[in-house]
Amino acid sequence: MEWKKVVEKLFPTGHEVHQEGDLLSGEGRCGKHTVAVIGTTNHTEVGVELALAMAAAVLAVIHNHPGRPIVFLVDTSGQRLRHRDEMLGLNGYMAHLAKCVEMARRRGHPIISLVYEQALSGGFLANGMMADVCAALPEAEIRVMGLAAMARVTRISEERLTQLSISSPVFAPGAKNYLLMGGLDVLWEGDLSACLKDALEHVDANDHRRVLGLERGGRLLADVVVNRVSASA
Amino acid sequence: MENLKYRFDNGKPTQGVTAIVGVLGSGNLEVLVEPAALGGACEIEVKTAANGFDRIWQAVMKDFFARHRVGDIRISVNDAGATPAIVSLRLDQAIETYIAQGKIKT
Amino acid sequence: MTHSYYESSARARIAGLLDADSFHEWLPAADRLTSPHLAALEQSAAFDDGVIVGRGSIAGKQVFFAAQEGGFMGGAVGEVHGAKIVxxxxxxxxxxxxAVLLLLETGGVRLQEANAGLIAVSEVMRAILSARAAGVPVIVAIGGQYGCFGGMGIASRCASAIIISEEGRLGLSGPEVIETVRGVEEYDSRDRALVWRTVGGKHRYLLGECDTIVPDSMEAFQRAIIACINNGEDWSLEALEREHQLLGDRVQRFGSCKDGRDIWRELGWADPDAIAMMDNDEFIAAAQGRRAKDLECADSSALEKRGDKSPHSI
Known part of the structure; x- marks a missing residue:
């Protein structure tokens, strides 16, 4: 879905969200809340500039609007795959963004993310996956890597991977698989504004994804392992 | 993947502490040695990525048991295509570590 | 006799760094908490899923640790592996x-467990930050054959401090990945000197992507870890804003550089090619005043003069 349409549906009573390059920023109104909006569009690759710009936007919200909820609108085809960005330390910029999000959370800002188009690996880790509530539109594409590329890297045939992906949510792309594994809290359908309002009312700052994965049957061991480490001598 | 099992009876019951040796990386293997009440037997289980080498494994394990004659021990092996020489070396290291750690403890 | 960190297994590293007889492992190999996803792919699963977690002490201080084994699937993070660290x-x-000690050697997400691995890396990131927010310093050591890449390259920079050796490599996308996608003109992954100038320990040290650089020995890593433990934890908005300033300056100053050498020249190294040949002590001495953060310090008076303009505005 186009970002303007998403924003209109999220904030039917009004918003000022604008696009600058591939960066989205601004604010919208949702019931009694005014929320900060930070996001990306055009399936952009997140490089050092964009990661830094998002971090700046988060820090600005912390400074100017203490406690204001932050909504990340996620559309990225991953980290920028360039020698130059690697040389400059793109991982450090991504981590900086993640730390800014964590700082916001710990200072009382509810963090919501919505994958409205694409979310791929590195570009997703530093913002969308840092949220208290991570949501996606059902048609959103979420993945580490497509099956064809995965087949090349792992030297397992694409046919076999496709077959395995029917019974296991582990390999194949897709919002539903991430939902089953607890990587997504919820799929948003229909009235997006109501979905957002609901999410804002149920924000939990603790990371409960492994519990969701267990409850939904898509990731059975993570929670067990964490609890066993916790209970060890 | 192949799963192979061996059992050698009438070994000498050997005290020790659970030991892990080696890494499951290409051309290498990891060996886990644990105490087990097996009436003096030594049981070995091998999981290997390379199929069709069961007779070689059999010979390597027989040699290992002839060298050490350890009993009341369970050995578990994860193999990623190691040569027989590497396998023998890791098995020797593992049993030696198992026994040495046992001596420190007591 | 010095023991190479680079050449050691994860178990040897942790044994070499901890005080004698202080090692205690949680979910050891005998528990057989192996990956549930590899058998379907006809791949062998390691008893410890490629990571050792537990507690011990260093110089008498209690530390918790995780040590990744690069030899098993390149240290890649799967469901169990990640959950042990979390x-x-x-x-x-x-x-x-x-303190928490993370001995990282990893390519990032384990592709054989793609989605589970990605979520696990995200959980590790959040857990690192939770530990820091609770006042526990999280110290990362990088000096193994596989470097530290992918999502774990991001996770490592969420930690309180990074110790790297000259042989250590730190980044997000590995050279091979970029070459595969963009072509050899963009990044020749077989040009080892180029890779080293892009993600190698000395470059990361000069850039400020790591805190300490050490020679490749267990003893040197241990000394650096003790120093980092003593430094404690600084999880604060102020620290984050300083970092923001540094990262902003970096893009401005070096954003148009084509090669690590250009950055080093910009930092005041008249002969960048000499850097590769310097031993660790010589390099650290020469790097005094020639790291990116030193430039920022030199400029700090200018910064203050910017007055009310908040450091995070873009």
Whole structure:
């Protein structure tokens, strides 16, 4: 879905969200809340500039609007795959963004993310996956890597991977698989504004994804392992 | 993947502490040695990525048991295509570590 | 006799760094908490899923640790592997050891467990930050054959401090990945000197992507870890804003550089090619005043003069 349409549906009573390059920023109104909006569009690759710009936007919200909820609108085809960005330390910029999000959370800002188009690996880790509530539109594409590329890297045939992906949510792309594994809290359908309002009312700052994965049957061991480490001598 | 099992009876019951040796990386293997009440037997289980080498494994394990004659021990092996020489070396290291750690403890 | 960190296995590293007889492992190999996803792919699963977690002490101070084994699937993070690290970190929030030690050697997400691996890396990131917010310093050591890449390259920079050796490599996308996608003109992954100038320990040190650089020995890593434990934890908005300033300056100053050499020249190294030949002590001495953060310090008076303009405005 186009970002303007998403924003209109999220904030039917009004918003000022604008696009600058591939960066989205601004604010919208949702019931009694005014929320900060930070996001990306055009399936952009997140490089050092964009990661830094998002971090700046988060820090600005912390400074100017203490406690204001932050909504990340996620559309990225991953980290920028360039020698130059690697040389400059793109991982450090991504981590900086993640730390800014964590700082916001710990200072009382509810963090919501919505994958409205694409979310791929590195570009997703530093913002969308840092949220208290991570949501996606059902048609959103979420993945580490497509099956064809995965087949090349792992030297397992694409046919076999496709077959395995029917019974296991582990390999194949897709919002539903991430939902089953607890990587997504919820799929948003229909009235997006109501979905957002609901999410804002149920924000939990603790990371409960492994519990969701267990409850939904898509990731059975993570929670067990964490609890066993916790209970060890 | 192949799963192979061996059992050698009438070994000498050997005290020790659970030991892990080696890494499951290409051309290498990891060996886990644990105490087990097996009436003096030594049981070995091998999981290997390379199929069709069961007779070689059999010979390597027989040699290992002839060298050490350890009993009341369970050995578990994860193999990623190691040569027989590497396998023998890791098995020797593992049993030696198992026994040495046992001596420190007591 | 010095022991190479680079050449050691994860178990040898942790044994070499901890005080004698202080090693205690959680979910050891005998528990057989192996990956549930590899058998379907006809791949062998290691008893410990490629990571050792537990507690011990260094110079008498209690530390919790995770040590990744690069030899098993390149240290890649799967469901169990990641959950072991998360469990250890969450335990640190509860038990407050003097520090958490992460000996990272990893390509990032384990593709054989793609989605589970990605979520696990995200959980590790959040758990690192939780430990820091609870006042527990999280110290990363990088000096193995496989470097530290992918999502774990991001996770490592979420930690309080990074110790790297000259042989250590730190980044997000590995050279091979970029070459595969963009072509050899963009990044020749077989040009080892180029890779080293892009993600190698000395470059990361000069850029400020790591805190300490050490020679490749267990003793040197241990000394650096003790120093980092003593430095404690600084999880604060102020620290984050300083970092923001540094990262902003970096893009401005070096954003148009084509090669690590250009950055080093910009930092005042008249002969950048000499850097590769310097031993660690010589390099650290020469790097005094020639790291990116030193430039920022030199400019700090200018910064203050910017007055009310907040450091995070873009």
């Amino acid at each position: 469990g250890m970190l969450e335990r640190a929030v509860r038990d407050h050891p003097a």
